[in-house]
Amino acid sequence: MSKDKKISTSECGNRSTCPLTNTLDLIGDKWTLLVIRDMLFIGKKQFGDFLDSPEGISTNILTERLKRLEKNGVIEKRPYQKNPVRYEYFLTNTGNALKPVLMEIAGWGSVHIEGTKGPTKKELEAMRKQYTQ
Amino acid sequence: MSKDKKISTSECGNRSTCPLTNTLDLIGDKWTLLVIRDMLFIGKKQFGDFLDSPEGISTNILTERLKRLEKNGVIEKRPYQKNPVRYEYFLTNTGNALKPVLMEIAGWGSVHIEGTKGPTKKELEAMRKQYTQ
DNA sequence: CGGCATCCGCCTCGATACTG
DNA sequence: CAGTATCGAGGCGGATGCCG
Numbered sequence: 001m002s003k004d005k006k007i008s009t010s011e012c013g014n015r016s017t018c019p020l021t022n023t024l025d026l027i028g029d030k031w032t033l034l035v036i037r038d039m040l041f042i043g044k045k046q047f048g049d050f051l052d053s054p055e056g057i058s059t060n061i062l063t064e065r066l067k068r069l070e071k072n073g074v075i076e077k078r079p080y081q082k083n084p085v086r087y088e089y090f091l092t093n094t095g096n097a098l099k100p101v102l103m104e105i106a107g108w109g110s111v112h113i114e115g116t117k118g119p120t121k122k123e124l125e126a127m128r129k130q131y132t133q
Numbered sequence: 134m135s136k137d138k139k140i141s142t143s144e145c146g147n148r149s150t151c152p153l154t155n156t157l158d159l160i161g162d163k164w165t166l167l168v169i170r171d172m173l174f175i176g177k178k179q180f181g182d183f184l185d186s187p188e189g190i191s192t193n194i195l196t197e198r199l200k201r202l203e204k205n206g207v208i209e210k211r212p213y214q215k216n217p218v219r220y221e222y223f224l225t226n227t228g229n230a231l232k233p234v235l236m237e238i239a240g241w242g243s244v245h246i247e248g249t250k251g252p253t254k255k256e257l258e259a260m261r262k263q264y265t266q
Numbered sequence: 267c268g269g270c271a272t273c274c275g276c277c278t279c280g281a282t283a284c285t286g
Numbered sequence: 287c288a289g290t291a292t293c294g295a296g297g298c299g300g301a302t303g304c305c306g
Contacts, residue, residue: 019242019249020170020235021163026246028161030154031299037153047268058300063269073245084306086268094245102153104237109152112206112227113159116152164279180288191280196289217286219288 026072027098031057032065036091039075040099041124043132045088046080074098159205160231164190165198169224172208173232174257176265178221207231 027033034055038044050062066089069075074095077087091098109116119127160166167188171177183195199222202208207228210220224231242249252260 017248017250018170019239019246019251020166022246022249023238023242024161024163024166028157029298030157033153033157037151051268056300058302059269060271060301061299066269084268097241097245101237101241104234105156106152108230108234109156112230113152113155116155118152162278184288189280191282192289193281193291194279217288 023101026068027074030055031061032069033102035062035065035069036074036095036098037102039089039091039095040102042127042130045090045131046086047089049131069095156234159201160207163188164194165202166235168195168198168202169207169228169231170235172222172224172228173235175260175263178223178264179219180222182264202228 027036034053034057035050038050038053044050047062047066050057051059066075066077070077070089073092075089076092077089079085080088106118110118160169167186167190168183171183171186177183180195180199183190184192199208199210203210203222206225208222209225210222212218213221239251243251
């Protein structure tokens with residue numbers, strides 16, 4: 001097992017090159033993913049919508065995640081009222097491109113992790129109705 | 134010891150468990166993913182192979198991740214020598230089913246995260262040769 | 267209510283030493 | 287080389303309070 005010079009790009013995995021670790025550094029933690037999931041599949045938009053999720057994200061975490069996602073071009077915000085200014089958050093094209101990614105992940109989990117079960121389409125639809133106009 | 138994992142609080146929507154968060158609770162952290170990536174795309178099998186990764190996983194972390202993956206049916210181990218017993222680790226069908234998942238994630242990262250670049254096919258092939266017989 | 271800042275406990279990881 | 291044990295440091299996240 002020649003342990004001498006390996007391939008120069010063996011650095012896949014450090015933060016700058018490997019697409020896998022890069023992606024998961026960005027969206028791979030629990031809270032970020034919940035936010036994106038709720039935007040993508042349920043249609044949530046406002047700060048309070050995310051806070052209301054049964055998982056109970058706290059405000060500072062939510063704030064920080066929204067900022068990170070915005071900074072990385074996954075979401076954008078747009079004011080929907082002034083005085084005081086309030087923002088709606090929505091996915092950019094980049095963010096929407098995550099849909100097949102999430103579905104692939106969820107699909108694997110549904111099949112291979114026991115006890116895992118997403119909401120039915122009917123439940124999804126009902127949830128979505130609460131947030132989309 | 135067996136200090137339980139944080140798999141506890143991932144409730145999705147209703148009381149049913151969310152396949153997204155479940156999956157990422159299992160494989161979503163940095164080190165677990167690197168192990169799976171190396172098995173899946175490079176063909177690494179042995180403890181030392183993973184240790185040699187340029188990211189520098191430490192032995193206790195590696196041990197813990199391998200155990201968790203085995204416990205969850207993603208990998209299995211098989212002794213390849215006795216006295217002392219040494220194990221090879223390999224993906225189960227469940228584990229192999231992660232391939233499209235990882236590729237989807239990596240695909241998104243390649244396109245949407247700047248500066249992200251995986252190894253070329255040629256480099257991948259070269260890496261693989263070191264570990265597969 | 268929407269959003270931010272601070273404090274602090276706990277968990278995770280990394281380093282290291284040790285066994286077979 | 288394969289794997290275990292221990293311990294300290296740092297970061298994440300929960301609680302809370304403040305401000306517009």
